[in-house]
Amino acid sequence: MGLSETDSVGSSNESRTGEETRTSTVPVYDDRFRRYGRLRYPLDDQQSDQENKIPAWSRTKLQTPRWKVNLNLFKSLIAKNLPSIDKQGRSPAHQAAADKHEEIEREVQQALSDGYGPVVEGFNVTITKNDIRTLRPGEWLNDEVINFYGNLIMARSNASSALPKVHVFSTFFYKTLSENGYDKVRRWTKKTNIFAKDYLLIPIHCSGNHWTSAVVDMSKKKISYYDSLLGNNPKCFLTLRNYLESESRDKLKRPFDFQGWENECPKNIPRQQNGFDCGVFTCSFIESKSRGEDTFDFSQADMSYLRQKMVLDIVNKMLVE
Numbered sequence: 001m002g003l004s005e006t007d008s009v010g011s012s013n014e015s016r017t018g019e020e021t022r023t024s025t026v027p028v029y030d031d032r033f034r035r036y037g038r039l040r041y042p043l044d045d046q047q048s049d050q051e052n053k054i055p056a057w058s059r060t061k062l063q064t065p066r067w068k069v070n071l072n073l074f075k076s077l078i079a080k081n082l083p084s085i086d087k088q089g090r091s092p093a094h095q096a097a098a099d100k101h102e103e104i105e106r107e108v109q110q111a112l113s114d115g116y117g118p119v120v121e122g123f124n125v126t127i128t129k130n131d132i133r134t135l136r137p138g139e140w141l142n143d144e145v146i147n148f149y150g151n152l153i154m155a156r157s158n159a160s161s162a163l164p165k166v167h168v169f170s171t172f173f174y175k176t177l178s179e180n181g182y183d184k185v186r187r188w189t190k191k192t193n194i195f196a197k198d199y200l201l202i203p204i205h206c207s208g209n210h211w212t213s214a215v216v217d218m219s220k221k222k223i224s225y226y227d228s229l230l231g232n233n234p235k236c237f238l239t240l241r242n243y244l245e246s247e248s249r250d251k252l253k254r255p256f257d258f259q260g261w262e263n264e265c266p267k268n269i270p271r272q273q274n275g276f277d278c279g280v281f282t283c284s285f286i287e288s289k290s291r292g293e294d295t296f297d298f299s300q301a302d303m304s305y306l307r308q309k310m311v312l313d314i315v316n317k318m319l320v321e
C-alpha cells in the first residue's frame with residue numbers, strides 16, 4: 001500500500017471496551033493486514049506481546065492468506081480512523097493510504113457503472129460493460145468474465161518460475177466435450193502440451209444455471225471435482241478420463257497410464273449459501289489450485305470482496321497479489 005513498518009498513520013487512535021479507553025499512536029502490520037489491507041493498532045493490553053517481540057497473531061498461529069487488499073475492510077479503516085484527524089494534519093503516509101483506497105474504489109465503481117461499450121481487451125476477448133456488471137452483487141458470472149479470468153491465471157503462471165504450470169480450459173470446453181465427443185475439441189490444444197502442465201483447470205457449467213470446476217492434478221494423479229453446493233458429478237470423472245486417454249493417443253501416440261490415479265469430490269470445501277455466487281466460487285477454486293494450494297482460505301463471507309477484486313484484476317489485466 002506504499003507504507004513502511006515505521007510509517008505513522010495518525011497522531012492517535014482510540015479503542016474503547018466498556019468503560020476503559022486505551023490509546024495507541026503507532027499502527028503496525030500483522031498477517032491480517034497482509035490479508036485484508038488493514039492496520040493493527042497495538043493496545044495497552046498487548047504490551048507484554050510487544051515487549052517479548054511475539055505479536056499475538058503469531059502466538060495464535062493465524063494462517064497467512066494471499067489477499068493483500070480488502071476494499072470493504074480498508075474502507076472501514078478509513079471511515080473509522082481518518083475523520084478524527086483533520087485532512088491537513090494527516091501524515092503523508094496516512095494521506096497516501098486514504099488516496100489509494102479512494103482510487104481503488106473509484107476504479108471499481110467506474111467499471112461497474114451503467115453504460116455500454118468495451119471495458120478492457122485482451123486474450124482475443126473484449127470485456128464489455130454488460131460483462132463486467134455480472135460481477136455486481138447478486139449477479140451470475142458469464143462465460144466471458146470467467147474465461148478472461150482464466151487467461152489471467154495462465155498469464156501469471158507463465159510469467160513465474162515459482163508457480164505451478166497450469167492450463168485453464170475455456171468454459172465451452174467441457175460442454176463441447178461431453179456433448180459432442182473428443183473430435184470436437186481435439187484441436188483446442190494444438191499449441192499446448194497438457195501433459196507438461198502441473199494442473200488442468202476446468203470450469204464447468206452444469207444444467208445451464210450452476211458453475212462448478214474440475215482439477216486434474218498431474219503430479220498427484222488425481223481428478224478433483226469442486227462444487228460449492230457440494231453436489232456430485234460421476235459423469236465428469238468418466239468424461240475427463242476418456243479425454244486424457246484420447247488426447248494422449250492423439251498427441252503422444254500412446255495410451256494414457258492411469259495406474260495410481262484416483263477421483264475425489266471433496267465436501268470439506270467452502271460452501272455457497274445463496275443462488276448466485278457459484279461463478280465466484282468456481283473462479284476462487286481454480287485460482288487457489290493454480291497456486292498449488294491444497295486448502296481454500298475463502299468463504300461465503302468473502303464473496304463481496306472477491307467480486308470487487310475480480311473487477312480490479314480484469315480491468316488491470318493482472319491478478320492483484
